[in-house]
Amino acid sequence: MKFTFYLNIQDISLLHGLGIKFVLVPGTHVQIDKLLAERGKKPNYGGRYRITDSDSLDAAMEAAGRIRLTIEAKLSPGPPMLDLRRHGVNGRWHEISDNVASGNFLGAKRRGVVGGIDYGFTGEVKKIDVQRIKERLDRDSIVVVSNMGYSSTGEVLNCNTYEVATACALAIEADKLICIVDGQIYDEYGRVNRFMSIEEADMLIRTRAKQSETAANYVKVVGEEDISYALSFPIKEEKEQVWNGRDFVGDYAASFRNGVGFNNGNGLSGEQGFAIGGEERLSRSNGYLSELAAAAYVCHGGVHRVHIIDGTVGGSLLLELFTRDGVGTLIARDMYEGTRTSREEDFSGIRKIIGPLEESGVLVRRTDKELLEALKSFIVVERDGTIIACAALFPFFEDKSGEVAAIAVSEECRGQGQGDKLLGKTTVN
8 A cells, every 4th residue: 555645754854854853743544544445444434533443443553553664764764965964963973864763652542422423442632741752852863653542441542633733732842833734725815825823813713613613613712702913003102012922812821731631621612632534624625724723722832833834845844944935824823924113123124125116116215314214104014034015104193194105015925915914004093
């Protein structure tokens, strides 16, 4: 049986050689369904969870084993650069192969009978062995956490991959969660949505909650009230506006505790875990709304950034992590992109954007002195430390009006709605 990986494992090997620590949670549902089909069996789902009978358990164990062995085999040659020096270590060159660690890192319990459905050998995540995972990461290993969990009575249980991944991310306090899918997240205009703050992701999930059981459960857990936005920047106030991601994520804090589970044992909407699956995932009727809900959920738990990447795109992992705009969708609780009042150090960035438009006669030419004097009237969009758009508002308070001027967007960021965003911010209070 051939296993397809939506990601170049050699890219992971390369990044690991540069000092990035990885915990891999490979999905198995496609392989399980293929194995069942080869054996004349049909997969059964109850909502988002697989109903794991004895045939499905055999297929799940075989799929998990094969995937683990395939990952180990593909990582054995080591990174593509044979003379890569291990990051931060002098005098030692990268070994020929990457060290891969796997084991019984996942504790689980039977899901049991829920809503009149007996889920058989389907498990719910109860424990992540954080200490042993971190020990292996510290020993320079790539850790593979299977979705096959082990119960306190010695049973092997088939757990939902997304539930395992979100539990892992929260338990080990990961900096990033990277979700590899087979498509893109688009906005209402059909454009790839490159970035969403946790507030924007939260509002989109709430707007479309009826399209996804996972999204609806997210809303119930995080809270019915809208997360308030503090993203308006009145021009008449000259004080600097600072965006600290932690200030805008509301009072809810997602968590996973060993022996207790998600949300202090209350689960998500009365259930234990954050599963994504079943017919909802197979049909992709809601796009990737479920994955977006999972991303927002772990951001509420302290994971700073979640990347949802189309793994069918060649080199997508490297492109996402090492280019400014990436190729997937980034959901962030920290400052990646934001709109704020300009500062003196933004002068060169603003000049770079408006300069070509002044040269072509589209904008009125300003001397450096005039631009410096007008900086306090500018709003800028900053993305990952770079100014990508600007606009100025010169208010006439007596007339209760103002002049909007110098609207400009960097060439590579045009067509992404940045101009509309700036117009929405240029208001006088």
